[in-house]
Amino acid sequence: MPLESALLNLLVDKGIISNPKKSVVIGECEEYEKSVIATVISLSYAEPKQLMDLLAEEYALPSMDFSQFNPKTAPQKYLNEDYCMKYELVPMGVVDNTLYLAVSDPSCPKAIEGLDAFATKYGISTDMIVVEEDKLQRALTILFRKNINLADDEKQEGNWFD
Incomplete structure (x- = not known):
């Protein structure tokens, strides 16, 4: 797996991790x-929101x-499980012929x-919205649970992360 050295x-x-911690992350x-x-989150070196804000x-x-x-x-049309799971993206909506992906x-x-793959497959422009890693992973889990009917899911009332 190639490491995102620019990100590290x-x-x-930005002082989020030190050089010794960078080696641990690698x-x-x-x-x-x-x-x-x-990895940075699982090692408790930073909070998901802190990383989201920095990257945005x-x-x-x-x-x-x-x-x-x-x-x-x-947008149901773009909820392609293979693409969403492979690229770790969640389609959020379409505005002015642009598909926004979390x-x-x-x-x-x-x-x-993944952005290129969605654009090519669906013939639509794509762009990103940065979200917290833990919430993105939770959304992927919830969206692609087998035998789920979102309309009947009682967790849809209020905060769906509860």
Whole structure:
């Protein structure tokens, strides 16, 4: 798994992790084949919201509290389980012929490849909205649970992350 060295350097430059912690992150990423963002969070080096805010600012992208996203409003046409799981993206909506996809790490080559894959498959422009890693993973789990009917899911009342 190629490591996002620019992202690691950014985290060091912003004082989120130290150089010794950077080495730990690299080792954990390689051993467990997890992303830099997921690894930094699992090691408790940073909070998901802190990383979301940093990445949104660094890449000049919008961000949102993904706990406010209701899966019933996800554009069903674009809920391709293979693509969403492979690229770790969640379609959020279409505005002015642009499909907005939730992503936790806009620097990740897999996410960038995913934007291109969605654009090619569906013939639509794509763009990213940065969300917190833990909430993105939870959304992927909820959206693609087998035998789920979102209309009947009692968790849809209020905060769907409860």
